[in-house]
Amino acid sequence: MNRLHSPRKQLAISYLAAAASCAHVFEANLPSFGPWFKPGIANTFTVVALFQLGIKAAAQVTFIRILVSSLILGTIFSPTFALSVSGSLGAIFVLLILSPWIANYIFLFRTNLEENNSNYIKVGPVSVSLLASLAHITLQLITAEWIIFGHKGIMLLLPWLLLSSWITGIVNGFVSYQILSRNIYNSSFHGAAK
Amino acid sequence: MKNLLKYLSVFTLLIVLFYIILPIFKHNNSSVFSKTQMLMGTLVTISIWGESSSKASDTVDKAFEEISRLEEILSWQRQGSEVNKINSDSRGTWIKISTDLGRVIEKGLLIEERTNGVFSIGLQKLTKIWGFSQDLQQDVPPSENIISDWITHYPSVNAVQLMKNQDSQYSISLLNEYVALDLGALGKGYAIDSAIEILLKNGIHNAIVNAGGDLRVIGTKGNEQWKIGLQNPRKSKEIISVSLLKNNLAMMTSGDYERFFVHNGIRYHHILNPKTGMPAWSGLTSVTVQGQNATLINGLSTALFILGKEKGLKMLENFIGTEALLIPETGNPVRTKNYIGDIFTTYNSN
Amino acid sequence: MKTILQFLNIISKSTTSLDKLVLVVTLFYILIYIFLQTSTTQGNYTEIYLDNKLLKTLQLTYNQKTEILGHLGVVVVEIDSMRARIVEYKSPKMIGTRTNWISGSGAIAACIPCGVMVKIVNDSFSYSNNSEYDGIAQ
Structure with missing residues (x-):
């Protein structure tokens, strides 16, 4: 019902992928908050894609974003790229697991929840973004340990990084919620959804 | 779908x-x-299972004290040790010695006899010629003249003589100036045995005493056995065999990788053969012996290393209850029938 | 305070009940993970021994270098990102260089001829054995 069909869907995917790439490149140019801390704004668009267009579109947005932004930044096929891909694979895997429980995003914003009780036992963008970011950092660290650094000390950072991505995950989820709520009536995507 | x-x-x-x-529950074992x-x-590590930390700590300290007491007796590298005093005393006379020293020398002479003098406890002068056991290792072999001079003067029999009178008082006699005690091949084992004795005396029945890779276990680790990994002689980080030990068993290893230097592509290591005056090149890189008495098998592992595979295994048959694992430079490891420990199939001597 | 409450209100409005459960449960697990790690695998500090006597203790949380006068001259102990090591030193019995960086409660690096030993210690766990093996024969 809330799924779009091509070519409108493809147009929507490319919009979101473009926005995500911009966010990714912008973030890479921000002053570093520390070697492993990144806000991950680009992931908000993946979450938006998941809620509006489905899991397939979310995966497409993510991988287009990684490819495009690493081409722009010149990090393609470098260790950073491997970390990016492995982290995103983890995030996509979590989205796949969560996809049967994703709340219908149009009903998500109805203040009168009695109208659609099923949303009580469904997940919204905040926890989707949160769980995806936890999976992202975990897989990234495992990859860093096995492929790049080859020593065990780095795993000692994991719980602290989990805590920081718990915070950024929630913030990003909240941002995606805002994007979704603004997209609901005025976006051109929704002709087919109604 | x-x-x-x-x-x-x-x-x-x-x-x-x-x-x-899962990990939350896993931590208590x-x-x-x-x-x-x-x-x-x-590095000497003593591990104790199933005791309160205060009792374990006290007992371990007592065992460490015992080991350092024995070190003051047995080590020729210690100024003023009993062995050092004997080495600087006159030759050909009988000198009264302590019971600890007597027991170690007794075991050493037993092995010397069974190996026809290939293993000897009187090699301190030769060790010094080669510069092993010093804090800073020399990296050039000594000249042939010095070694041949030592070989011609070192007695092939009765280099060290031991006597025990009816009061269990030991006396020792060194034959000439070229004979001097070096108990490096036995002292560690004796110290481990003595430390275990201290632990048992203090009511501790489940423990490991590990002195730089030579160890003896008593008891078990609860329902589990003590799990001992054997290091690859050529790659220090790699384990090539795992032994599950329990109930009073010692495991001692001699290898050419403990102390050595490489000169012109030849590896000169610290296990010296008194017949040649050179490091024992018998085609082995490491010998591990298992048995009840750490002192004895400590000496046996060195003797086996010098003798090589065939002669060594034959010699070992004289000592009931001892088992060995031999790792040759090329080819597959060899082990006796009842040796405890499987060799990983991935092990490859190259 | 008021802004925090406002923020919480907004978060609460934009989440479903399951969302809130997920938030609390994940935070709970992360905090347990942090607690377990800080109390076990990660040593709190290093103890430096000279001739088996405790010479000094150093916090692992500060990156630093210390010089200790051993039997063969000065030995440098380096601490960096929760790990410790004895900086390379020419000696045949140098266990310190072989062990390299050490981390985790109970780990030991030593320069035997210098008489210097570095050990990672944890207050809350006197029983420490993180290794797969109870002993290594060598």
Whole structure:
């Protein structure tokens, strides 16, 4: 019902992928908050894609974003790229697991929840973004340990990084919620959804 | 299709949750107390299972004290040790010695007899010629003249003589100036045995005493056996064999990788053959012996290393209850029938 | 305070009940993970021994270098990102260089001829054995 069909869907995917790439490149140019801390704004668009267009579109947005932004930044096929891909694979895997429980995003914003009780036992963008970011950092660290650094000390950072991505995950989820709520009536995507 | 995905994801989530919860319960199984000190020129670690940390700590300290007491007797590298005094005393006379020293020399002479003098405890002068056991290792072999001079003067029999009178008082006699005591091949084992005795006397029945890779276990680790890994002689980080030990068993290793230098592509190591005056090149890189008495098998591992595979295994048959694992430079490791410990199939001498 | 409450209100409005559960449960697990790690695998500090006598203790949380006068001259102990090591030193019995960086409660690096030993210690766990093996024969 809330799924779009091509070519409108493809147009929507490319919009979101473009926005995500911009966010990714912008973030890479921000002053570093520390070697492993990144806000991950680009992931908000993946979450938006998941809620509006489905899991397939979310995966497409993510991988287009990684490819495009690493081409722009010149990090393609470098260790950073491997970390990016492995982290995103983890995030996509979590989205796949969560996809049967994703709340219908149009009903998500109805203040009168009695109208659609099923949303009580469904997940919204905040926890989707949160769980995806936890999976992202975990897989990234495992990859860093096995492929790049080859020593065990780095795993000692994991719980602290989990805590920081718990915070950024929630913030990003909240941002995606805002994007979704603004997209609901005025976006051109929704002709087919109604 | 959607239902299937739902069940699948519930299943995955449960597995993930299980693995998150698991480590919380896994932490309580390590009730091994261990303490490490630098003694006998190596790291000595004593581990005790199933005791309160205060009792374990006190007993371990007593065992460490015993080891350092023995070091003051047995080590020729210690100024003023009993061995050092004997070495600087006059030759050909009988000198009264302590019981500890007497026992070690007794074991050494037993092995010397069974190996026809290939193993000897009087090689301190030769060790010094080669510069092993000094704090800074020389990296050039000594000249042939010095070695041949030593060989011609070193007696082939009765280099060291031991006497025990009816009061269990030991006396010793060294034949000439070229004979001087070096108990490096036995002292560690004796110290381990003595430390175990102290532990048993203090009511501790489950422990390991590990002196730089030579060890003896008593008892068990609860329902488990003590798990000992054997290091690859050529790659120090790699384990090539795992032994599950229990109930009073010692495991001592001699190898050419402990102390050595390489000169012109030749590896000169610290296990010296008194017949040639050179390091023992018998085609082995490492010998591990298992048995009840750490002192005896400490000497046996060195003797086996010098003798090589065939002669060594034949010699070992004289000592009931001892088993060995030999790792040759090329080819597959060899072990006797009742040696405890499987060799990983991935091990490859190259 | 008021802004925090406002923020919480907004978060609460934009989440479903399951969302809130997920938030709390994940935070709970992360905090347990942090607690377990800080109390077990990660040593709190290093103890430096000279001739088996405790010479000094150093916090692992500060990157630093210390010089100790051993039997063969000065030995440098380096601490960096929760790990410790004895900086390379020419000696045949140098266990310190072989062990390299050490981390985790109970780990030991030593320069035997210098008489210097570095050990990672944890207050809350006197029983420490993180290794797979109870002993290594060598």
